[in-house]
Amino acid sequence: MKVELLIIGNEILIGKTQDTNSNWMAKRITKYGHHVKRITTIGDELETISNTIQKILDRKPDIIITSGGLGPTFDDMTLVAIASGLKRKLELNKRAYNSIKKVYDRAYKKGLLQLEGMTKEREKMAYLPQDSTPLPNTVGTAPGVKINERNSTIFILPGVPAELKAMFRNIIVPILKEKKGNFIEKGFLFSGIGESQIAAYTNKLEKKYPQLWIKTHPKIGLSVQVEVSITAFNVEDGEELVDKALNEIREIVTKLNGKIKERE
């Protein structure tokens, strides 16, 4: 499946917060053989979010995952912006309302909060775009949201990493598993010869194995440490081919008097 991630939050654009959610999700989406095609990071701006979700839908990914902007304050505007982008109304969702109320009631009883019951700000999190499904938040308060639009499924997740991760594991991983593809990534490190010296050979290998993605990365200096990494996405006999191509590179490196080191 093709997946796009939409990361929403001014705190990321001003560099206050390092976004780690997209790397965490990308690893898992890839592991199950699905393709993250693009990660877009934008601020908490109604029009920007609304336009961007439309542009993403135009590219027809199977899955869109957004993170951030679901909280009780005015500047958390992901739901109103996505509703506007999809031309749907926002409406009070009873299941979302009840789950939010339950969290606050429990926290009040435990003495964690001093304000009892629902307020306008707490209710705000229960207003979802029409025809969408609330997703239980087992760690925090704001429910996530699932929306089917055209041929895409949109999952709207909270930005707080612990909440996002729990929801991703509970809701999205089962879907990724159900349509599981095949992903292989293997590699090794070498030293003593540079990336540019091996490039002529890897370029030839790319033509010999067009299904594979063969990548070299200088890790330290020009030739002190270079990484070779070969990736196969949903390739028949992928692992076998990756091993074959890697062995050819190992042979070249050895022939050129480079030193091979296995990755940890």
Next chain:
Amino acid sequence: MKVELLIIGNEILIGKTQDTNSNWMAKRITKYGHHVKRITTIGDELETISNTIQKILDRKPDIIITSGGLGPTFDDMTLVAIASGLKRKLELNKRAYNSIKKVYDRAYKKGLLQLEGMTKEREKMAYLPQDSTPLPNTVGTAPGVKINERNSTIFILPGVPAELKAMFRNIIVPILKEKKGNFIEKGFLFSGIGESQIAAYTNKLEKKYPQLWIKTHPKIGLSVQVEVSITAFNVEDGEELVDKALNEIREIVTKLNGKIKERE
């Protein structure tokens, strides 16, 4: 100035590499009072890069910074893709050629490399889009590139963090400083009351201070630790206003029996 970042690299989309370049750059761009409007992360695909650079130009940012895809191998295709997106030819740039040759000559003499002189793969890095300026790479090999297109300036930087940072410091920071704006961000932590309880007050404050961006973030649990952060971008008397608004929130938190803790 409005800035967009374009991060290029399959290794980020598959979750193998955590992109730290964009956070590092965003911090510095913001510090000098400029706005990062969007961060787009895409793979090493010719058509995707080419289309995306056009879409970014349509949004008319003052500055576009790309990272990644400048190396000697076939899959490093940022320059050919951007040339195609801008409808410019790629041509051998003599300054770029000479600087690349110098790096390899020096490395060969030092015994760091076994292959002398320029090869097709090493030359590849000297083919730049027409009418562009090579940017010296003081840490690695591949030069960066500066291109003026419509009303935007495009800076094409390498993806290796040490190389990107050096080039950003040497070339981009002076430009950010020259057109320096004003950016203030201050905040504090509180506990004992939840984000949703303070939300009614911060929503009112947002109306009172429409120039400020007032944000609360639950850091731990519902009310165990919440962060308030106020941001002012190029606001006259920004610091004074931020302090004033923060003090109003401090008073509210205290009145509601919340505990205030300063950030470290």
